[in-house]
Amino acid sequence: MTREQFIAEISTLQEPLRRFLLGMCHGDAFTADDIAQDTLLKAYLHYGTFQGRSSFSTWLLRIGYNCFCDHVGKRILDTEPITEKENQIPWEDGREPDGGALYAAIDGLSASEKASVLLFYMEGYSVKEISDILGMPSVTVRSHLHRARRHLKKKLERYER
């Protein structure tokens, strides 16, 4: 793959990557785009490590998830508190920003559960592909999805009322 082919490839994949990271960052578009940019540049520089065992999109999302984990780790080290605004359920305030219902629905899930749910329901990846992206066994992904489903059921019933 040449540089131009790589650019063409990431042009089509940047949208699902950014959407996934936007979900992971609870709608913080600035942070999500920052991580997405970091992801794409890392993928470019380490293209030689792509062995083609998984699809290119899976490989890219894996880098994206690792970049997100690095970012979250940094934030925890920086001990930045979660603000009240970040913790607020949008529709309780009467206003529902773009994707707000979704962010509130996945609120309370762990990072890997959130990632599993977003990839499975929003991006339509299979359990096998998600296990490749998150670097964990399929059984763990299934248990994450099972736990997340119970959580979503409660949240979404509340949302429908």
Place this chain on the structure above:
Amino acid sequence: MKDKEIRQFFLQHKPEVENSGPFMKEVVRQIHAMPVPAAMNPDRQKEDCIRIVLELSRRDLRAVRLAVGVVVAVVILSAVTVSLLPPDFLPTEFELFTFK
């Protein structure tokens, strides 16, 4: 709530990704500012192909040299063995050239 309904909810409420144009423009600008990785360099790929061909031909040459060496060693060993045999064991000149 079924799996299908959860999926529907996610698809209905998935966040919109904005500013794809400026985002990609910036990524492309940064990519062009970076060196081309070896795996993407077409010249490097050609060099790798040439290196592989040269290595293979070198390996072939090595095999030919080894075969010639073995043949030479066998000939020398035979000559030494023959020269060390007792004189009466060797065929006479007459026996050697008359093909009895």
